[in-house]
Amino acid sequence: MVVNSRRQLLKQIGVASTAGIAGLAGCAGSPGDADDSGGSGDSGSGNDDDSGSSGGGSSGSDIEELTVGVFAPYTGAFAPWGESVTTGSILAKQDLEEEFGISITLKEYDTETNPSTALERMKRAVTSDGIDFAHGGISSAVCTSMGSWASDNGVSYIAQGASDSITGSACAEHMFSVYQSNTMMARSAGPRMANEADSWYILYSDYVWGQTAQKVISATLEENGASVVGSDATPFPGDDYTQYINNVQNSDADAVALLIPGLDARLATEQMMNTGLHEELTLMYHQFEDLVLWGLGKDAASAVDIGPTGWANAVEGADEFKQRVVDEGDTDPFARHYMAYTSLDQQVRAAMRAGSTAGADITTELEGHQIEGPVSDIQSGTMYWRECDHQLIQPTHVVSGLDTGEMKDDPWKEWFGVDETIAGDELARACEETGCQL
Structure with missing residues (x-):
């Protein structure tokens, strides 16, 4: 049986030991309200193509459940944007669970658009809450802070900021950028x-x-x-x-x-x-x-x-996705719904292709990968993850x-x-x- 997630590893060797291996001061805490822990609770579980049946790894049959960190500004300067990250993630979760027969738990963390706050919550999400991988961020400074640490500790992270710096000299081995630079x-x-x-x-x-x-x-x-x-x-x-x-x-x-x-x-x-x-x-x-x-x-x-x-609801096609955003969320469809959906979709599919959620394995599956499948129905045109800097070319x-x-x-x-x-x-x-x- 493949040990296919950081969460499973944590169960085996313990949080304190894991924090020590990573060279960290341990991060205590458990999921809760954004006011005290940064978590907004759980959303529940419930072709070179993106079907999960091809690629460099196995079919993913060993993966039955995943825990994903969703990082968004539920308070602060970008607060109105937070809900869209949640909604896009929920829609991707629904589609992926139906397609693969797996259970995905979304754990939400409030970045407060503060790099230091976001970093501490990323540390807790990994070392205490046992997420398998993460996405989100909005602010580029927040993204770089979280993504650099996650990558250094073997965790896959897809950033949703747009600064050139994310895919520039501050790029990290297991950090990818879904938003156009x-x-x-x-x-x-x-x-x-x-x-x-x-x-x-x-x-x-x-x-x-x-x-x-x-x-x-x-x-x-x-x-x-x-x-x-x-x-x-x-x-x-x-x-x-x-x-x-x-x-x-x-x-x-x-x-x-x-x-x-x-x-x-x-x-x-x-x-x-x-x-x-x-x-x-x-x-x-x-x-x-x-x-x-x-x-x-x-x-x-x-x-x-x-x-x-990066995307607008006036882009032709994807009317079903746009209507689902309206039905599920509190905000009409705009770019952030698409970015969140794509981030979760791509990380889960990479994990299923690899049969693993290790950052290195997800990175191997994403580098050079051309997107086909549900995401290409929302954003038409050629899309692929560039190997040299992990930018999504779209x-x-x-x-x-x-x-x-x-x-x-x-x-x-x-x-x-x-x-x-x-x-x-x-x-x-x-x-x-x-x-x-x-």
Whole structure:
């Protein structure tokens, strides 16, 4: 019988011993409420293809149950995003359990969008709660903190941040990135940005995601013949963007790029609308996600001129998946549902192909693997896990706000249209450019 999970190993040698082997100070605790332990409870259990019947390992018949750590910001600056990670994971769990006849337990952990907090909860999830592998994160800084530790301790982790740093010099042996990188999104939007306006002002959040985005957006604009006339690093999280909006107004810029995530992007947009600036300038939202503008209304949504994104509910097909999101969750379908579904789907299928949940075995199954099966019904086009940096190469979409009269609210909010879809191979950095040493 194969010892196919870290959880089984922990049962054999004990938590304290495992923590010692990993060189850790032990992490005490047990699953509970997010307020005291970071866990939100359990969701319960219940072709080079992705059927689990081919690949480098066995058919996975020895695996009967799995425990997966789902890391999301249930509180903090990205709190509205947390539910979507849960919902996407639940939908993948349902499909995988039905297909493979296994039992999957989802254990949820609140990252609070805090790298230190997220790291401590990852340690507890592995050494005390016995998860087999993990996904989630949202914030790139959070992802890197958790993913580096998990990888060092032989645990597979799929990050859902988008900073180039995740698949750059900070890459880790058993960490993968499901979200298109900053470079992929910048290169998808750059030509359109240059066509829309000659001079740009950039507002970017002053942490790793915003910093890397600012660099690649500036370079991409210049490569396409446009100029950056000014830029400001803004605090994250922030509560007042007035001074930065004034800087934009006082510049010669024809357009503004908001490299600001989450609720901060919503706040910056609201304050910009109060000045009327959204009616004067071209607006670009980096790593655009519908949820930001859903909270401000249709007039704000219609002001979005350019938004590179990993997935949107305006992408053709996948109507069944979109309806399931509506039925299961509290938020209309957007990129994070797709990212969470894909993360769990791919890790479980890799484990089934390998007949093992060891980080090294899952890594072997994912590297170079081309995705076919349910995920390819949600995101069409060529998708594969690149071996050199563990980036998921996949299409990237550029969206813009529809006219308010064209927006739909039923069966789900569809306020944005897809203007262009670009293949991932056309956008990703060359392996030698990443700085990743895998």
